[in-house]
Amino acid sequence: METNHHPKLTSAEMAVLWGAFQNSTVVTCTTTYFLEIVEDDQIRSLLKFSLGLSVEHEELLRGIFKEENLPIPMGFTEQDVNLHADRLYTDLFILSYLSHIGSMGLNTYSMSLPNSSREDIRDYFSKSLNSSIELYNRVTDVMQEKGVYIRPPYIPYHEQVEFVHKQHFISGWIGEQRPLTSTEISFLFNNIQRNVLGIGMLTGFSQVASSREVAKYVTRGVEIAKHHCAVFSKFLDESNILVPMTSDASPTRSKQAPFSDKLIMFHTAAVQAAGMGYYGASIATSARRDLAAAYTRLMAEVGEYTEDGAKLMIENGWMEKPPSAADRKNLANG
Incomplete structure (x- = not known):
């Protein structure tokens, strides 16, 4: 054969x-x-x-x-x-x-x-x-x-192997919460770093976008990223983990656009899509309920923002359609 x-x-x-x-x-x-x-x-x-x-x-x-x-x-x-x-x-x-x-x-x-x-x-x-x-x-x-590489926070080396014996490990709605695990700290740190970079990139985009609607949209993205940084930093602060200093990613004062509005919108959408993926992974590795709930809430905010961006791209004819399945109903009716 x-x-x-x-x-x-x-x-x-x-x-x-x-x-x-x-x-x-x-x-x-x-x-x-x-x-x-x-x-x-x-x-x-x-x-x-x-x-x-x-x-x-x-x-x-x-x-x-x-x-x-x-x-x-x-x-x-x-x-x-x-x-x-x-x-x-x-x-x-x-x-x-x-x-x-x-x-x-x-x-x-x-x-x-x-x-x-x-x-x-x-x-x-x-x-x-x-x-x-x-x-x-x-x-x-x-x-x-x-000397500009920002390392994740340090925590003390553990002295022995331990197992979880109390439900308090997964609590977090009310009362005193347990300290963050190393995995939870890692995701919080990396999500802060990515949002800081996003703030710098979108701030630059907002200065040079040709369309008022695009400029307004990416400015909204800057505010969302700032809010997310504040949420993540609060969790670290509550566990007495120093929030790592971030390198300055602020743009210059230029108003000349190096990129088209189409590219700006696609790049913004790509950053949001990546962020959603990282937040999903963060939920999967965060045992504390309050932390998982925060990620879920922030994902919903990003999802709404991304949907509005898709509508703006469609209105301007900037969204290239990916390969799709055949529309069998339309073929049958044709």
Whole structure:
């Protein structure tokens, strides 16, 4: 019996490949602009490495789409970036952004790989995962060398193995709460760091957006991120955990737009989607009820914000439709 060694792409593979193309084109646009404004040589080297990866990914993905006779997504092009715009972000922000890109790549590609069946697609995501590891490690080394790497909070080493014997461990609605676990502290810290970076990025977007509606929308995102930072910091403070100082990610005073409103909205949506994923993981690893409830409430706030953003993108014709199942009802009626 003849075996098909090159089956068609599954829906899962189409989804992760389409998403990878969108993300790669965004990274190409942002890093190309950052290369025009960066001043530090070490950060410039990291940007060149990141740009090389995103361009390579685009070329490989275009090849896969062509081989499968699939339309190549629009994504984002040179029309979505103005390389002559004034400096909007500092070198320190760019370095933090690259760290986030590396972390996001680790998260995205590690989820894409198990959703891939074909050997060539698994090979693509395996290599992409490895390149994200290298980018993250390179960026982390530079951040530590420059003294701007923010470590998570320290806690005392435990002296012995302990088991939970009281329901108080999962309580948290009223009365005295137990101290946070190391896992809960880790997620709170990382969620603060991501929101701080988001505040800096969206603040810059709000200054340069061409559309008043887009500027208003991203400004709302800044306020949401500030609120979330306050909530997470309160939990750490209540357990006498020092809230770690964060590097200044504030934008410059520039009003010249380096990015199109379409790219600004997509990037904002991508950040919110990633945040929802991290919050979901935080809920799964937080045993205290009050902490899980806080994450649930904040996820609902992000969900409402994301929905409003999707409506704005649709109204302006900026939302590219991902591969979808056939509309059988419409075909039957046609």
